[in-house]
Amino acid sequence: MANIPDLTTLVGKAKEVYKNEFNSDAEIVVAAPGRVNLIGEHTDYNDGFVLPMALPLVTIIVGNKTQNNESVIITLSEDIKENKKVSIDNLKKCIKSDPKPKWANYVLGVIANYIGKTSSFEAVIISSVPLGGGLSSSAALEVATYTFLDALNGLNDVLPTDKALACQRAEHDYAGVPCGIMDQFISVMGKENTALLIDCQNITSKLIPFVSDEVAVLITNSNVKHELTGSEYPTRRKQCYEAASLLKKISLRDADKKDVEELINLNVDEVIIKRAKHVISEIKRTTEAAEALRNKDFVRFGKLMIESHYSLKDDYEVSCPEIDELVELALEVDGVYGSRITGGGFGGCTVTLVQKGAVNKVINNIGDKYKGKATFYVCAPSNGAQIISAPYL
Structure with missing residues (x-):
């Protein structure tokens, strides 16, 4: 059985890399979970119902705001064989045609769809959600990115549903995956000891004990x-x-x-x-x-x-x-x-x-x-x- 790394262990690893790379301590730490869908598969994009739960498998981002026009993002995923360090010259020009590693497109898409002002940053990403395992590593990355931007810029009054929909647009437009709303919704709105019954037609949800x-x-x-x-x-x-x-x-x-x-x-x-x-x-x-x-x-x-x-x-x-x-x-x-x-x-x-x-x-x-x-x-x-x-x- 695989041991699920706890938050402290993951955060510690990411912070260590951050300090070595950027010569400072990361002050911002956020986490977003993967999910398992208990039942309701391929119904979300058909306006149906889904019943996922959030997992203790998470994506964590640590980092800081910077005062220049360049953002730098590093992923620690061992499964990614592409370039693991990406620079963005201008946060407001996350151009789809600009060639980036696939993993970075999820981040760029969220930045482009973020509701509010953003600033430049340096960040390290670490995750215990297995890639390509059907546990929504992509939504965990998207929602972690959105949450990081919230922590970076100060929380605003954006509804959780709107945050989830912004992350869904990122996956549609930048990753080229026409996903439904389930993965982003549960990653944003999951609660301990509950599953989430999502009505994908009315964009509403109910917590099920x-x-x-x-x-x-x-x-x-x-x-x-x-x-x-x-x-x-x-x-x-x-x-x-x-x-x-x-x-x-x-x-x-x-x-x-x-x-x-x-x-x-x-x-x-x-x-x-x-x-x-x-x-x-x-x-x-x-x-x-x-x-x-x-x-x-x-x-x-x-x-x-x-x-x-x-x-x-x-x-x-x-x-x-x-x-x-x-x-x-x-x-x-x-x-x-x-x-x-x-x-x-x-x-x-x-x-x-x-x-x-x-x-x-x-x-x-x-x-x-x-x-x-x-x-x-x-x-x-x-x-x-x-x-x-x-x-x-």
């Missing part, structure tokens, strides 16, 4: 990497929009089972029908799962997770052999309520709801039988973005 001495959330990283800037993610969005258009609806949020039959009667391409079938059923599963979680009905919640996985595998076709293997191996163990792929798909992680006493049995079963090499995290619902220290506090 998730506290139990009986169950644990086990995240298993397949260590199969995926990249959502490829064609698969945008293609599925287009397929969903096509289905909604054929049904003369604004989005698949407004559709139901009868509409799937309507698509069949219209002799629509089978792939379009399958995509719509998943989204329509997944939206319903998510609201039912939120109610089950509220009632601590973990048996029901687990069954919905399993249904979700096979819908994502067979109808939405975003799973892969490694992920399917991890789900099956988890479900072999007594004490497992449910297991499913989480995140965009094509690799990444599974999320498993399991009795606490059975966690090690699941880990051992997967460790013995999985053809790849998995990494495990046992996580509790955690807080969203926070300013840990800043000069004005």
Whole structure:
């Protein structure tokens, strides 16, 4: 099982690098979490419901304001092979066409979409959120950047939803990923001991209590990497929009089972029908799962997770052999309520709801039988973005 570094350890490493690079102590420290989506996959950009929780896996930025026109950002991520040090000559000219390492585009996009005045800075980024694991390392970086800018310039009256939407625009415009709102919302607004039921149509959310001495959330990283800037993610969005258009609806949020039959009667391409079938059923599963979680009905919640996985595998076709293997191996163990792929798909992680006493049995079963090499995290619902220290506090 992977040990999750605590905030003190991560901050200490980042501050040490900052002092060595910039010959001063970093006064600003912020953190923003990754997330695991318990259920509600590929529903956010279809105006549906999602049910994520914030993780103790976080991205941290330490740094200071500077008095010149240049900002310097350093990432400590070992997974990034590109240039790890980036300079920005003018914060207000974060030009999309200006070639930068991919990771820096997330930062530049947030700076460009920040609501308020910004100033130049020096910063070091460190993260415990695995890249490409489906735990939203990108949103953690975006929201950490926004929170850092808040700490840098002084808090204003911007609503949390507006901050999340600004980070979403950054990912759309600068990273080229047409993501929904879930990842940024939970990273901004997550709370300890709760999941967040997000209504992606009305841009509202409700905290759902998730506290139990009986169950644990086990995240298993397949260590199969995926990249959502490829064609698969945008293609599925287009397929969903096509289905909604054929049904003369604004989005698949407004559709139901009868509409799937309507698509069949219209002799629509089978792939379009399958995509719509998943989204329509997944939206319903998510609201039912939120109610089950509220009632601590973990048996029901687990069954919905399993249904979700096979819908994502067979109808939405975003799973892969490694992920399917991890789900099956988890479900072999007594004490497992449910297991499913989480995140965009094509690799990444599974999320498993399991009795606490059975966690090690699941880990051992997967460790013995999985053809790849998995990494495990046992996580509790955690807080969203926070300013840990800043000069004005």
